[in-house]
Amino acid sequence: QVQLVESGGGVVHPGRSLRLSCAASGFTFTSYPVNWVRQSPGKGLEWVAVISYDGSQMFYADSVKGRFTISRDNSNHMVYLQMNSLRAEDTAVYYCARGRTPHDSATPFDYWGQGSLVTVSS
Amino acid sequence: EIVLTQSPATLSLSPGEGATLSCRASQNIRTYLAWYQQKPGRAPRLLIYDASKRATGIPARFSGSGSGTDFTLTISNLESEDFAFYYCQQRDDWPPNFTFGPGTKVDIK
Numbered sequence: 001q002v003q004l005v006e007s008g009g010g011v012v013h014p015g016r017s018l019r020l021s022c023a024a025s026g027f028t029f030t031s032y033p034v035n036w037v038r039q040s041p042g043k044g045l046e047w048v049a050v051i052s053y054d055g056s057q058m059f060y061a062d063s064v065k066g067r068f069t070i071s072r073d074n075s076n077h078m079v080y081l082q083m084n085s086l087r088a089e090d091t092a093v094y095y096c097a098r099g100r101t102p103h104d105s106a107t108p109f110d111y112w113g114q115g116s117l118v119t120v121s122s
Numbered sequence: 123e124i125v126l127t128q129s130p131a132t133l134s135l136s137p138g139e140g141a142t143l144s145c146r147a148s149q150n151i152r153t154y155l156a157w158y159q160q161k162p163g164r165a166p167r168l169l170i171y172d173a174s175k176r177a178t179g180i181p182a183r184f185s186g187s188g189s190g191t192d193f194t195l196t197i198s199n200l201e202s203e204d205f206a207f208y209y210c211q212q213r214d215d216w217p218p219n220f221t222f223g224p225g226t227k228v229d230i231k
Contacts, residue, residue: 035220037166045158045166045209047220059218095165100177106218108156108211110177112165 002026002111004034004096009116012086020116022079022096027111029077030054033099035109036070036081038092038118048094051079052105059105064090086120093117124148126210126223134231141197143226145210150190156211157186157195159204160225166209170195197228205230 008020022034036048049060049070058070069082079096094116097109125148135141145155153173158166168177170186173193183198197204210223 033218044224045160045211045222047211047222050218050220061219097165100168100171106213106215108168108171108213109166110168110171112167115165 002098004098004111004113006094006096006113006116009094009118011119011121013122014087014120016086017082017084018086018118019083020081020094020096020118022081022113024077024079024096024098027098028102030074031102033103033105033107034072034079035097035099036079037095037097037109037112038090039095039115040089040092043092046092049081050099050105053103057105083118086118088120091118091120124151124212124214124221126212126221128208128210128223128226130226131224132227132229134229135200136231137200137202139200141195141200141204141228143195143197143208143228145188145193145195145223147191147193147212151212153189154213154215155186155188155193156213157184158209158211159206160209161206169208200228202230204228 005023035050051070055072067085072079098111099107100110101107127146157170160166174186
């Protein structure tokens with residue numbers, strides 16, 4: 001069955017960096033785009049970034065553009081989110097989520113991981 | 123930037139009743155709308171995509187309708203597991219960009 005498992009969350013000081021990982025299994029990983037979506041405590045959902053099935057294209061929300069970088073390793077079925085210059089407002093649970101249509105990055109998210117909490121605090 | 127508005131913020135209903143949730147877009151998004159269900163401490167679950175298509179494994183009591191700027195999620199005959207938060211989401215055709223609505227909470231009356 002399709003599984004996405006995030007790791008790498010934790011507490012970090014403002015201005016510092018953190019890298020999240022998403023391990024995928026149970027589907028043809030090399031055919032699907034993968035997204036990161038975050039949810040601040042008690043708040044709604046915010047899309048963060050998407051990477052195309054082959055890793056050639058990446059797109060970002062304006063709120064993270066220039067600070068976050070999404071990447072993938074198709075050999076090991078992994079997706080990463082490198083987060084630099086972290087701010088208090090980046091505090092959230094971060095989910096990785098698969099785009100439902102193969103080879104199409106602009107598609108809703110049909111499978112989600114359990115989430116990884118990132119807390120930015122001094 | 124497209125803004126999504128959901129109403130009502132909270133819907134208090136009893137099991138067996140029907141629920142009608144609304145999502146309005148600030149501009150025409152054709153049928154590029156999805157609905158998600160989220161329970162506390164859990165990841166969201168895709169219910170509906172392209173405004174009216176049920177995702178894999180979603181019961182028939184969930185249905186979506188609408189196009190352009192006005193969309194509706196209807197849940198018929200509410201079951202206990204349906205009490206949750208519901209979010210709508212729009213997607214730009216290209217480049218990819220996604221926006222979520224603020225959510226509607228469906229709770230037990």
